[in-house]
Amino acid sequence: MTDPYDAGAPAPQTHAQPHKQAAETEAPILELRGLEKRYGFVQALKRSDLSFRRGEIHAIVGENGAGKSTLIKLLTGVIRRTGGDILWQGEPVGLDTPQEAIDHGINAVHQEVVLCRHLTVAANIFLGDEKVRFGLMQQRAMTREAQRILDDMGFQLPAGEILGNLTIGQQQLVATARASLRGTKFLIFDEPTAYLTRSEAAQLFALIRRLKAEGVTIVYISHRMEEVFELADRVSVLRDGLLVGTRNIGETDETELVAMMINRSLEQIYHKEKIAIGEVLIETKGLSGKGFENVSLSVRRGEIVGLYGLIGAGRSEFALSLFGRNPATSGEIFWKGKPLSITNERQAIEMGIALAPESRRDQGLALNLPIGFNINLPVYDRLSRGPLIDGREEGRLADRQISDLAIKTPSRRVLVSAMSGGNQQKVVIGKWLNHGADLFIFDEPTVGVDVGTKAEIYRLFGDLLKNGAGIILISSYLPEVYEMADTLHVFRTGHLVASRKFHEASHEDILAQAIGV
């Protein structure tokens, strides 16, 4: 099986090439002419022309809020365009409703998983397309069929399971199976690998290649450049809602794409300064709790401790436990040398721990409240004079984070739900920066964040460390932890299985530890 992260993976271009040449002679399957989308005063997509060829994999890259998801939503009838035309196989089409898009064979796997958590995997896969005989659904047949399809795609998923019981990554795979099933001619993936494990990602890539071989056009949106270079035939770059260019993959490189995306060149994404490492902030000894067992590690001032592992390895549970969400059941915690137990979030916050959780939608944000509100939520006790909140200080703090993190918004009073995924992620991080904690726990902080902002966030880590803080960085994205962490711990099924100093081990070594081979 091809592994996208593996340096030694066979070059995918070899078998992608013939299709590309065949496609070039054909008329485009889908063409956008002056497509435009406004949200009130925000021009999310500015008059863009773009064409997609039959059977190509077309990557779209761009900064957070560049308009990628907006483009996808327009093509799938989720939202309506405010201007421009869409040509499907040369004919103008409306694409005003999801049904219309589905009827044309346009399907998408959206950035946020949109499935019904209360229904079974099979029911989700067949939703809107049930097998019916004499007016009655054939539930058994559907479950069997769904299982066959999942097995066929190489996804090991139980078709009879309630979707809500699966991990986000598994749900994403169900969404993929669903989308690729429906006689699709045009399939869009919006950051599909953000929540996938490596092996899940590998399964996904295999599926994408197979679909391409069957003549399906694939649009692939990602912030991960190596995926783009591995999979795509062509790549288009969006910036501020504007299409800045399309390149054949063989005729461009990462530097050029990044420069097109952010309108400047970026020498280095992983920005790591030499910072003096100080006293031990927190130390756990044999800590066990829900989802993890016998974890011993320590974090010192000025140090980034990376936790790597596959999804479900127990890192988030460990972090939540340190933060008092699910208090540990056994083992010891020493905070600045003193033993104590952390029993609730408030206590953790008052001690000086900050946690940016992994799921922005479920854990990180109050979506229907303003940005400023979200940023200040952890510090309202400090914004209060007596019982009352200092309104001016509240505004000042929020505005500072918005400008420091370059959050793209007209005002701190805008609701978080109206921001792009990556900008929402910045709010999740921003809400802890006013807090002045000693220990920062970042759980998947760069999910859905563009390269430019990633670099900003890493630089920000440096600032925090210089101020004497320590950081726990949880990431399922190996290059990130590998490059950033001073100490790297590998988790597997709830256990800490290996610890390495900076660049002490190779990617392969760490991977092997995480997978357990």
Next chain:
Amino acid sequence: MSTEAPQKKPMSMRNFNFLFALTLLALLILLWVILAIATPNFGTPNNIANLLRQGSMIAILAIGQTFVIITAGIDLSVGAIVGFSTVTVAWLLQQGVPVWGAILITLLIGLAIGLFHGFGIVKMGMPPFIMTLATLTSLRGVGLLITNGATINITDTGFTEFSRNSFLGIPNLFWMVILVAVPAYIFLHHTRWGRYLFAVGSNPESARLSGVNVPRMIYIAYSLSAVCAAFVGVLLAARIGIGNATQAEGWELQSIASTVIGGTSLFGAVGSVHGPLIGAFILATINNGANLLNVNSFWQRIITGLLIIVIVFFDQLRRRRQ
């Protein structure tokens, strides 16, 4: 390949629902056994027939309500529709409309009310709670206006006797429950529309993206609830022999309570047809038993409230354990 199967394999939803219905049923039967021992009259055929009659109307309302609650909505207007329907059907009968015509027209009016709710929720963006609260208020007014606050006597004895008679030893009213519950069960659990109701309740956006016509499902859910309520209005008119707009006050809350006792979640996407049915008969049994045991009617209220808490608490507990 590391697609970890979920740790402890949670029971499949179908099995779970089934088991839960069984425990509820067990509770109902337990209540019956206790009452049969505690009072000499509970077990008499006469009383069993009474009990079946007494639970019937709330049971039918609860089934209708379930469709709405599964879409994460709520229908507060059912009591008012029942009262209003007793007026329409009585008025029509007194105008000389034949029984089948009067019933049909009443059901159609129910349908119209349900569609109006759907319209308000889908097109006007009203929250279901407020939309149906407003109809509740207005409908009682309309019914009172029609009768000028009085009651309409139904002189058609065939119509009124129907509700008192039995067929094969089972009261006609309970047959009506079966008449509603069986198609409702098939609709909810074995047709795609039933599935879509769950999908809409679970995640309307996802349902929409799957090509489910979400507005249509909302229209269907509220129409079903309103038609069930209109049907109950017809049955009530037959039972009390009059049309009176103020009848069935508070039945909306009883139907919601039955539905929730029957394992339906007010957050949507969880529910069945058999659950609310059992829930309605549990409530009816509590009242019937309290009457037979000569429990003070004030105590009866207190006990009902506490029992609701206890039953729903155990439901929640079981759910969380799963």
Next chain:
Amino acid sequence: MSTEAPQKKPMSMRNFNFLFALTLLALLILLWVILAIATPNFGTPNNIANLLRQGSMIAILAIGQTFVIITAGIDLSVGAIVGFSTVTVAWLLQQGVPVWGAILITLLIGLAIGLFHGFGIVKMGMPPFIMTLATLTSLRGVGLLITNGATINITDTGFTEFSRNSFLGIPNLFWMVILVAVPAYIFLHHTRWGRYLFAVGSNPESARLSGVNVPRMIYIAYSLSAVCAAFVGVLLAARIGIGNATQAEGWELQSIASTVIGGTSLFGAVGSVHGPLIGAFILATINNGANLLNVNSFWQRIITGLLIIVIVFFDQLRRRRQ
């Protein structure tokens, strides 16, 4: 349930709330102007005083209800608490407890009921709708049991006269609204607990991970609502001079309607103190105007229902446009 994504740039929430309150206020004033022209008596100081008195109690209930609804909950028990509190305060007064003591004890009982709701919701995992529905049922039973269905006559004239008198030309009852609304406003809009209520209503998990003690906020919200209701019970007892457990039936729905008319969202995290206040007085004005115009009381119900739809519809429209 139009799932169409919001199309336009959202206006800042604060400005929006402010503007919305202004339009609502404009509607209220418009109603007043129309009524002052249409009837000779509407504008008299006496009637204005009456109007203020008539709206006061629902207004206070609506403020309490708002705290709960902002956390995405609902409190169906407020009417029952009001009725129950008239009984407690009357009973205590007739036992010779001094007025301040009787009021204090009644408020404390209200607090206990609110804490019980919080307990059921937080610790037992009950849905708020069911929890408060159960208390509604039980509380009326308890009140009736205490009085054995009778009314308790309050002979303390100082107590009963309070509700009739005015201070600075404004009825005491309206002063009580101010007494509740001003601290409520400061609490909700200018303290961190107010912010936490919104955070809990929007996303309890995120609130929790931001250090908000979510259970405590739930306890606070339901306690505030119940204490407001108990306070209204005291005022009602003073106003009608009796304690009677069946009073204030249906006031829960009126308070919810006022709250929603005042721009509070039943999905939580959207609401204010001034909105429900204006909402309550809009409803009171409709009733007062209808009485003065001698509108048939059946029409009054119909109009109230329709107006609720219209007002909430325009609120939704504005919200979606923003």
Next chain:
Amino acid sequence: TAQDQPTIPIIVKDTTSFYWQIVLAGARKAGQDLGVNVPELGAQSEADINGQITILENAVAGNPAAIVISPTERAALGAPITEAAQSTIIIGIDSAADSDAFTSFLTTDNVEGGRVAADGLAAAIEAKHGAIEGDVALITALPGVGSLDQRAEGFKERLAEAYPGLNLVADRVADGQATTGLNITTDLITANPNLRGIFASNLIMAQGAGQAVAENGVQDQIALVGFDSDERLVQFLSEGVIAALVVQDPYRMGYDGIATALAAANGEEVEANVDTGANLITTENMNEPRSQELLNPAVD
């Protein structure tokens, strides 16, 4: 012992109302005096017809010696009572039903009660203003309640036939809440400066209306007549806020209902119709012994 005693349930219209509690108290006393088990049953609102039918069915299932019932709605309870009478003896109290199956019937005629109220109101207006003329209003607690409709009917009939000077300007129906009665009365006073009389046709409305009259200090201009009595209304009556109360004899109805039922169950001959009467009690005659008996029934 209680086991061997005959059981005679009594079914009232609304156990949450004081009036029906007095009926129940009378029945209870009769049960003690005569050695009868008296289950006290009833719906919780006079509008809950279905509830009362249900309770009747349950009572019949208990094989009682007889049943004493006060039907909430004339037509609605007719057939169920006829059916119940096939298995037990039925004694009616307070209100009638469309059934000829009653073994005996003890009523106050509510229509007559409405007429008595009209007479009382006219007399009170004459006492205050010297002439029987001016605007009057009627406040009914709930729509669709048989006995209240009958009171309104009798009141309006009597006004039309005997008091042409009295002009009924408002006929309002509330929602059963004292506060609503209070608000309606207040607004009536505001809207009708010439209002001289109000008939509040049940206990709760009289409480609300009395409060409004007291609050507005208009007891010298407006004569208020209520229906039924409790401590509160007696206080209003003695203060002159309420001019007169139409009082039935619920205690006797309860007591005699059980006594008659027992007699009928024992095969004795009982009178088919007994009128327990509607009495007008005014501020003047309220201290007479019979009035005191009616106003302060021995409820325990």
